Amino acid sequence: MDSKKPPYVVRPTTAVLTRGFDPSLSVGSARPAVFRSSTYVFSSPESAERSFAIALGRAQPRPDENVDLIYARISHPNAEILEDQIVPLEPGARDAAVFNSGMAAISTIFFTVCRPGNTFVYTTPLYGGTYHLIHQILEPFGIHGIPVRAGDTGMMRKTIASARNLRVVFIETPANPILTMTDIAAATAEAKQHPDSPLVAVDNTFLGPTFQHPLECDADLAVYSATKFLSGFSDLIGGVILARDPSLIAELHGTRAILGNILQADECWLLDGRLPTVTLRMNRQSKNAQRIAEDLARHEKISKVHYPTLFEDPEQVRIRDAQCRFPGAILSFELKGGKRAAFDFLRNLQIARCAVSLGGVETLVCHPATTTHSEMSEEDRLNSGVTDSLVRVSVGIEDWRDLLHDFRQALDAIGE
């Protein structure tokens, strides 16, 4: 009898090193070449006609058809390689789009699916740039955002159910900077029952792609600031969107071609080289952060540490256990002694550096109330837990004992 074995499927950390790149197309180079051309020579006039028909959506490519590249604002080889190689890192994804920043990725979602008169639901608090996009750019265009507090599952379901002309549910979880979690599966279940069939997009920058998998919770889009953990060295700006449905990615590619916000060749090449280590880096960063968070929780100068393993609210514990595999590299804490104590602490650090951004191999610490969250009204800010005594830490891959020693000496020296 002919008993055919199913094909062997490699795991994500292997796939990221083996798929999506053909050395023979880079003169045998073991790493992709960088293709900086702005325009591409067609193999024939017929092929040029065919490429335009496909790029403009008048025709669909046949499976395995080799479509000529046209012009680098539309796509280029390094973007195509990166988009192929990143797919296995996001469970459930079948296609990806790369952008020249996380904000470019987020903006492109709204400009692709929303028109004046449409609404979207979003969780608060949100990344400062997204907050600015919603209030200063989308709102004046007549695209109306409806906020819902992160972590309030019942209110989120009600808000989604009662929204009209609803196009998008945009979730950031865990929410920056006190890590409040939102139930992705509850949002997608509610969105599925809605007559407008809104897309559910999850900003997965904080825990993905290693520790949280939105597409497995039925979300339509997993969105990244690749500037953070994906790149990991605080030396490039980029964004990525992944989806189960390739036609959704094709639509985003179409908007991107006109906005001109594709990730450039050199940046694609750099980011591509970082993908095989993202899981290694994030595992080490999460282990470091957990040891530090749990130790600092007992420190006499700290009144509260925000970190997933220290959650007390039963709903937060439930969401964490349902959708996160590990607690991640971000923690924040409140100091006794308010803003003065927080500033003293930042000034006293000798290993960790005072900077915004996160996800790099080096440890960074900031004061959200006066920097990343300073655009919020005082009321919104305090309601979101961004007090004057709060500092946020992005833990790197240094030896955790050295970091803890640094934090302790900086705490001891407060007020001196």
Ligand SMILES: *Cc1c(COP(=O)(O)O)cnc(C)c1O
């Ligand atoms: C940094 C960040 C963004 C924006 O990404 P850029 O690459 O800076 O444009 C969006 N969301 C979250 C959660 C972020 O941390």
